[in-house]
Amino acid sequence: QVQLVESGGGSVQAGGSLRLSCAAFGYIGSTYCMTWFRQAPGKEREGVAGIASDGGTSYADSVKGRFTISQDNAKNTLYLQMNSLKPEDTAMYYCAFSHVEARCKVVPGSQVMYYGMAYWGKGTLVTISS
Numbered sequence: 001q002v003q004l005v006e007s008g009g010g011s012v013q014a015g016g017s018l019r020l021s022c023a024a025f026g027y028i029g030s031t032y033c034m035t036w037f038r039q040a041p042g043k044e045r046e047g048v049a050g051i052a053s054d055g056g057t058s059y060a061d062s063v064k065g066r067f068t069i070s071q072d073n074a075k076n077t078l079y080l081q082m083n084s085l086k087p088e089d090t091a092m093y094y095c096a097f098s099h100v101e102a103r104c105k106v107v108p109g110s111q112v113m114y115y116g117m118a119y120w121g122k123g124t125l126v127t128i129s130s
Contacts, residue, residue: 002025002027002097002118002119003024003025003026004022004023004024004095004096004120005022005122006020006022006094006095006121006123007021007023008021009124009125009126011127011129012085012127012129013129013130014085015085016128017082017084018082018085019079019080019081020036020079020082020126021077022036022079022080022095022121023075023076023077024078024095025076028076030053031053031099031100031101032052032053032098032100032101033050033053033101033103033104033117034051034071034078034095034097035051035096035098035117036050036078036093036095036096037093037114038089038092039092039094040088043091045094047111047112047113048080048093048112049068049069049080049112050069050103050106050112050114051071051078052104054101056105057069058112060112061111062088063082063089066083066084066085067081067083068080069081078095085126085128086128087128087129087130089126089128090126090127091126093123093125094122095120096117096119097119097120098114098116100116103115103116
């Protein structure tokens with residue numbers, strides 16, 4: 001069992017930055033996939049970024065070059081550094097985890113989906129004003 005607790009959300013103006021954190025508790029193991037999803041009002045949830053236990057990362061096209069996913073293994077914490085924020089980034093952001101590293105693998109050029117995340121946090125709200 002893995003519990004995930006997100007933090008770091010807030011309200012900023014367009015062009016600003018935020019860093020989200022996701023603290024993981026429980027059995028993490030040596031192979032895993034950790035991801036960030038977001039869901040805007042009235043829209044479907046979408047994958048944003050993922051990092052596998054081998055260090056490989058992937059991003060949705062809409063955030064490439066602006067968002068960076070990273071992890072601190074000693075603290076069992078996942079981060080999402082978000083720069084150059086846009087109003088369309090407004091959403092609830094969720095951390096999700098799977099013990100299957102392959103869940104993070106993305107075919108180049110395809111949409112990031114991150115199927116099969118087994119554990120989810122409750123989310124942190126990000127609001128970007130224009």
